[in-house]
Amino acid sequence: MTGAVRKPYLKIHTNDNVLVALQDLPAGTVISINGHDLKLPQDVAAKHKFFINDMQKGDEVIMYGSLVGKIQSALSKGTLMTTANTHHAAGDYSYRNAKVTWQQPDVSKFANRTFNGYKRRDGRVGTANYWLFIPTVFCENRNLDVIKEALWNELGYAVTDKYRRFTKDMFQAYTSGENIDNISLNPLPANDQKRFFKNVDGIKFLNHSGGCGGTRQDAATLSALLAAYADHPNVGGVTLLSLGCQHLQVTDFLNDLKKRNQAFDKPLYIFEQQQTVSEEELVCEAIRKTFLGMVDINKIERTPAALSDLCIGVKCGGSDGFSGISANPAVGYTADLLVALGGKILLAEFPELCGAEQALVDRCVSEEVANKFIHLMQEYNGQAMKVGSGFHMNPSPGNIKDGLITDAIKSTGAARKGGTSPVVAVLDYTEPVEQAGLSLVCTPGNDVEATTGKAASGATLILFTTGLGTPTGNPVAPTIKIATNSVLARRMSDIIDIDTGSIITGEKNIEEVGEDILEYCIKVASGEAIPKAVQLAQDDFIPWKRGVSL
Incomplete structure (x- = not known):
């Protein structure tokens, strides 16, 4: 699949009735889909969606193979999806005794691999000290x-001394009558940072x-x-x-x-x-x-440890219309690799699982695990509804502007960060992870509250995907920033560690990028690579008071 030429649009699931523009599509562009052609009646910006068929009021909008919205008025095929013509909708969910099966990925490339971590007396291994x-x-x-x-x-x-030096140089220039616009930021000499x-x-x-x-x-x-x-x-x-x-x-x-x-x-x-x-x-x-x-x-010195000793939290923030297509599924494949190797994955952000509940319930290894997830989701959403809100109000203006029209669209794309493995446990806020495999952690969708909660449950690394750019990290869990698109990766290179834009262009597939991400995780866990969030001291910490926070 490497080097495959991609069409400028994508149908994510065979049952979907919308397409995603992978690049800007001007009005008049002819789209060939399901054996027929349609002509776009208006411009469709990259990351946005348009309908394959004529739609009537009340029709269901299907994306990722799931219900993500309902049509508000009659539309012709090719029409751009907007907040005016599509409102959030999600299917009901319940435990239905689904048989959990999973096809593990090939992990032969990572067999017997280790990272150099800090072994604690209780048997756990840190990626930092x-x-x-x-x-x-x-x-x-x-x-x-x-x-x-x-x-x-x-x-x-200290990581801010360069700004102190900048201020000092500016002050000296001003007092000398020089133009302070000519003062530039100079990094500290390497020997000043030891x-x-x-x-x-x-x-x-x-x-x-x-x-x-x-x-x-x-x-x-x-x-x-x-x-x-x-x-x-x-x-x-x-x-x-x-x-x-x-x-x-x-x-x-x-x-x-x-x-x-x-x-x-x-x-x-x-x-x-x-x-x-x-x-x-x-x-x-x-x-x-x-x-x-x-x-x-x-x-205490770093010593070799098995990859099964890693616990990685997966998070998205500043999401865009490519999040569920590139970075999130790539991280999901990384998650599957680690689970297959005996490690732990933490997927949180319960407001951003709205619409993906049934798929997750069906992956729970027991009725007890499924019911705990259902209870926490319904209790949390119920609290939000009581104050006139709800999970459906999660998408931010930035999310919507970049193609995430409903919370269910955002959520079904966000859930892909967790990969496809069985859900072995559901953890309430601050509850520690104990089992190998994929665990769901109850936190808000709020970037910092979520990463704060993941670290509390034991994440020793955090993979943070972003389409718009988010300067967020965590005090104790090194946070790796992953861009959904190359434009962002270039524009905000000071905060981005990994670019998954090659998936959008077809240069690489999800599996290849997922393996690249795991390789980088091993380097970070060994202290061989320092993520940008750590370099910039993005040590964000916001406790959740268990109130309504989306």
């Missing part, structure tokens, strides 16, 4: 910022806005989330800052940590500000103890 700072309450964010500036700058982890601790990949900070002032349920959810991050395989040690009087007490965090991992044995240093003499003492002692802790975890 981070020191983590956790505040139990937002009141400690400022102290974290002070500590961050000190440690990052002096230990070689880390003092070669086996500590970073110092991470979980600033957040919770811990007090909200409901006690919010504090409890946050406590479980912070405990999950402390216990993460990519974390070597933890410094925790508490004010003292907040809802989320240190004892709550410690109880959740013990509940999650009774054998937790990483260095953990706790400082409570209301029990210290001064803020200065708090900051200095936190820096002192952390430095000594980093000396200890720096003794």
Whole structure:
């Protein structure tokens, strides 16, 4: 299939009654489909859809072989799909005792392959070795910022010094009467960026806005989330800052940590500000103890580990009309490869599984797993409906502008990130992954809330597909950005790691690109390649309060 010449349009599934434009199609373009020709009555931009047949009001729109919408008024064949003529629709779903079968991909190319990771005493393997700072309450964010500036700058982890230098050069030019428009950004010399601790990949900070002032349920959810991050395989040690009087007490965090991992044995240093003499003492002692802790975890070195020790979260954000055609199915093939090798895959974003539910239910390995998925989906969507929203309102203006007209179109394309393997488990928010295979994780579709939740369940890498460009990462799970199209990959090359546009042009097929992605994952997991999100310190962290977030 490599090098195959593609038509400028695509029919994704044999049952579909819409085509996707792979390039801009001008009005008058003749399309040959199902043994007959149709002439486009208007321009159709790349990524958008048009109808194969004449359509009547109430007709079902089928894409990816699934119901994704209903027609609002009579249309002639060739008409462009819009939010005016097509509204969201999705089929009902239920457990129907479907027999789960799966044809595994050929993994001979990856048999006996390893990555160099950090082995923890509990048997898990990290793809990185981070020191983590956790505040139990937002009141400690400022102290974290002070500590961050000190440690990052002096230990070689700062990534923003180039902007400080730019500001300094601009100031000097201005005071000298020079034109500041002539000042350019200069990268730091390589010797200015060396880390003092070669086996500590970073110092991470979980600033957040919770811990007090909200409901006690919010504090409890946050406590479980912070405990999950402390216990993460990519974390070597933890410094925790508490004010003292907040809802989320240190004892709550410690109880959740013990509940999650009774054998937790990483260095953990706790400082409570209301029990210290001064803020200065708090900051200095936190820096002192952390430095000594980093000396200890720096003794841990990377060693070979099986690919089955990888746990990869799959996510899409800033999606476009190509997401479900190129990047998502390519990541899905990577997911299938890893599952076949005995690894773990986490697929989340429940609002973006709307319309793909029945296919996922039919892949659940048991009625118990299926019913847990159904319950979480219906409960979550029900909460959204109560406030006048719903999963169908998930697509953003950017999604719609680039061809994702209904949530079901977005969702059926988004679900392809999870590949085709059986669903072995369904995890609620912060619930840890334990079984090899594909697990569904209950999170919002919101980019950062979703990646935050995936890492909490144990993702040690995250594959993040985007068609519009999203500057998002995660503090503890290195995030790999994958472009759905080459135009984006070139325009935002500073944040994109992998370009899957070759699938759109026909230069490569999904399987080939999926294998390329897994090869890159192995390099990142071994510390041989650093994703752009890590280089740019895109350490985004937003706890979900279990409210309505799409």
